Amino acid sequence: MKTILCALMLMTSAISIYAQEKPITLYPNGVPNSKPAPAAYVEKLDKDWITLVTNPRLTPYLPEKGTANGTAIVIFPGGGYSGLSMVNEGSSIAQAFNKLGVTAFVVTYRLPSDDIMIDKTIGPLQDAQQAVLTVRQRAAEWGIKPDKIGIIGFSAGGHLASTEGTHFDKLVIEDKDNISVRPDFMILLYPVISFGPFAHVGSRENLIGKNPPAALVDLYSNEKQVTANTPPTFLVHCEDDDVVPVQNALLFYDALLNAKVKACMHIFDAGGHGFGLNNPKSKDKWIDWVKSWMNENGFL
Numbered sequence: 001m002k003t004i005l006c007a008l009m010l011m012t013s014a015i016s017i018y019a020q021e022k023p024i025t026l027y028p029n030g031v032p033n034s035k036p037a038p039a040a041y042v043e044k045l046d047k048d049w050i051t052l053v054t055n056p057r058l059t060p061y062l063p064e065k066g067t068a069n070g071t072a073i074v075i076f077p078g079g080g081y082s083g084l085s086m087v088n089e090g091s092s093i094a095q096a097f098n099k100l101g102v103t104a105f106v107v108t109y110r111l112p113s114d115d116i117m118i119d120k121t122i123g124p125l126q127d128a129q130q131a132v133l134t135v136r137q138r139a140a141e142w143g144i145k146p147d148k149i150g151i152i153g154f155s156a157g158g159h160l161a162s163t164e165g166t167h168f169d170k171l172v173i174e175d176k177d178n179i180s181v182r183p184d185f186m187i188l189l190y191p192v193i194s195f196g197p198f199a200h201v202g203s204r205e206n207l208i209g210k211n212p213p214a215a216l217v218d219l220y221s222n223e224k225q226v227t228a229n230t231p232p233t234f235l236v237h238c239e240d241d242d243v244v245p246v247q248n249a250l251l252f253y254d255a256l257l258n259a260k261v262k263a264c265m266h267i268f269d270a271g272g273h274g275f276g277l278n279n280p281k282s283k284d285k286w287i288d289w290v291k292s293w294m295n296e297n298g299f300l
Helices: 002-017 087-098 123-137 156-166 201-208 214-219 247-258 286-296
Strands: 018-020 044-046 049-051 057-063 072-076 103-108 149-154 185-189 233-238 263-268
Touching (some): 057 087, 057 123, 072 087, 072 123, 087 149, 123 149, 149 156, 156 185, 156 201, 185 286, 247 263, 263 286
Parallel strands (some): 072 103, 072 149, 185 233
């Protein structure tokens, strides 16, 4: 009996930290820019890895009752635009932000594919814009302040987040109520930014093809899309990242500085790529730096 009671107490403690709600379909009236999926194109889940997404959705994670501070974060997991790391760069991140009193939303977005999309280059961005629109549209329902909605992205999810943060004035979704899809702040972890010489080739090819025109390369090289209206940004990368070169973060930071956008960057000397919440090579936790940065900038 004692063992059972202890287990129940542990479960209750875990549940009190956050509450995951049922996923919300991003497009209840039909997915835009889509075409019928082939029979073999069925969503697959392997541990924390999701592929072949056809039903983009938003999963809310709510802080413990009484601790929410009105700030929200929309999370874009990485995966090279070929899959989504839904635990390491999704639910675990949501739970960490819940502990800060932040309401979190994990986006299961479509991966670019000619099999299910009319134009695969805009598919993920549509889902990103729709996710921010949905959170802002329903802010009162979740107790969120509509001017404190940020985004965070990892690796290729960082490319998607930085695209959403620099292309918000280029709408690729329907927005009848003219609700802003501009995030109020951005957090980018080992992000894919540039599709130029420092590109992660797999992400670039998956999104815009193997031989894209120069105009499309420039459009999705997001260091070239920064303006004075780009949201304040927090960047984390590692010098020894051999998947996405650290120059991606450096290029974006430099563009932010030139545009006089508030920016903060932390570069680990080691840690590689894809470490999620905790860099195994460092005792420092980037989530603590983020908390300080959000406080200093009035986002908490």
